Amino acid sequence: MFDLKSKIILITGGAGLLGSRMVKTIYKNGGSPIVIDNDQKKIDKLKKSFKNNINSIYFYKVDITKKNQIKNLIDKVHKKFKRIDCLINNAGFNPKLTSKSNKFENFSIKQWDKEIQIGLTGSLLITQEVVKKMINQKNGNIINISSDLGIIAPNQFLYEKNNKKPISYSVVKHGMIGFSKYLATYLAEYNIRSNTLCPGGISNNQPKKFVNKIKKLIPLKRMAEINDYDGIILYLCSDYSSYMTGSTIVCDGGRSSW
Numbered sequence: 001m002f003d004l005k006s007k008i009i010l011i012t013g014g015a016g017l018l019g020s021r022m023v024k025t026i027y028k029n030g031g032s033p034i035v036i037d038n039d040q041k042k043i044d045k046l047k048k049s050f051k052n053n054i055n056s057i058y059f060y061k062v063d064i065t066k067k068n069q070i071k072n073l074i075d076k077v078h079k080k081f082k083r084i085d086c087l088i089n090n091a092g093f094n095p096k097l098t099s100k101s102n103k104f105e106n107f108s109i110k111q112w113d114k115e116i117q118i119g120l121t122g123s124l125l126i127t128q129e130v131v132k133k134m135i136n137q138k139n140g141n142i143i144n145i146s147s148d149l150g151i152i153a154p155n156q157f158l159y160e161k162n163n164k165k166p167i168s169y170s171v172v173k174h175g176m177i178g179f180s181k182y183l184a185t186y187l188a189e190y191n192i193r194s195n196t197l198c199p200g201g202i203s204n205n206q207p208k209k210f211v212n213k214i215k216k217l218i219p220l221k222r223m224a225e226i227n228d229y230d231g232i233i234l235y236l237c238s239d240y241s242s243y244m245t246g247s248t249i250v251c252d253g254g255r256s257s258w
């Protein structure tokens with residue numbers, strides 16, 4: 001149903017948990033995913049998982065916070081494929097549950113800058129370069145990955161005393177929604193769409209205590225499975241969503257609905 005017909009789809013953070021699932025889903029449905037990630041080990045692991053059956057998946061080790069690296073990458077990709085159909089701004093800094101203190105009062109500016117750089121500045125830099133190509137081709141599709149924490153505050157009772165969800169995560173994820181809406185109106189005249197997906201937390205071997213607590217906050221009483229977002233990603237990447245722009249799709253088991 002969702003034939004992506006060799007669409008050239010760039011995925012930042014494409015070797016991470018959600019990114020690598022998107023790569024597989026897009027590939028299985030006829031698209032050509034272009035994996036952009038700065039972690040070579042994760043890229044190698046993802047490549048291996050395809051057991052060398054890779055025809056139309058491309059991997060690039062690029063740091064999206066570096067303007068020169070991005071410019072080179074986008075020029076290279078465009079020269080090779082002559083078009084870019086879709087960009088998924090997915091790369092982000094996911095704070096570990098066991099990381100050091102994220103208490104607001106002491107939250108370090110170094111960490112704040114790092115997370116803003118990856119989540120927002122990186123998305124800005126790559127989108128600027130991609131959009132130049134999309135404007136020329138008078139067609140394009142941008143998908144921005146936010147979070148349920150892009151529309152609600154974290155419930156800090158979920159976290160241990162010092163390991164709070166950091167302020168930077170809320171700011172980046174709320175920011176992605178504004179970023180996406182701005183692009184939707186700015187780029188509409190060029191037939192370029194921009195939408196946001198707000199996924200809820202994905203089950204990924206989190207500590208049992210955390211899982212039991214978070215389940216109580218979710219009407220469907222479970223965290224997301226990694227495949228829960230396949231349909232939305234296919235819909236957003238495909239022409240079935242051609243009249244959708246500036247929208248925010250929330251898929252969080254109902255967590256933000258109470």
Ligand SMILES: NC(=O)c1ccc[n+]([C@@H]2O[C@H](COP(=O)([O-])OP(=O)(O)OC[C@H]3O[C@@H](n4cnc5c(N)ncnc54)[C@H](O)[C@@H]3O)[C@@H](O)[C@H]2O)c1
Nearest residue numbers: 013015016017018037038039063064090091092147201202
């Ligand atoms: N995992 C969840 O439960 C969840 C829930 C809601 C939203 N999200 C969002 O989904 C997105 C993906 O999350 P994930 O869980 O897959 O995280 P992840 O950490 O598994 O993947 C993120 C990827 O981004 C890459 N990356 C980081 N900095 C980069 C940079 N400067 N340049 C290029 N690549 C870079 C990392 O190497 C990694 O592969 C994030 O934006 C996250 O906020 C995740």
